[in-house]
Amino acid sequence: MNHSPRPQPATRDDGSRIGLAIVVGVVAFVLGGAIGFEAVWFIVEKAIPVLMLIGGVGFVMGAFGRRRR
Numbered sequence: 001m002n003h004s005p006r007p008q009p010a011t012r013d014d015g016s017r018i019g020l021a022i023v024v025g026v027v028a029f030v031l032g033g034a035i036g037f038e039a040v041w042f043i044v045e046k047a048i049p050v051l052m053l054i055g056g057v058g059f060v061m062g063a064f065g066r067r068r069r
Contacts, residue, residue, distance in 0.1 A: 032040050 028040060031043070
């Protein structure tokens, strides 16, 4: 008899994260082949601060949204 713990159902959030990771990986792979590693690294260096800013704004808005309720 199999005594492994029951798998937890995937939440919508998990699915969107996995989907986003797949899309980002495929885009990076295609861009890497098309324009070269140096150009991809340049784009990544510019994108990471922007993504961090967007994430920070989202975190702050979420924190204020939770506090209001």
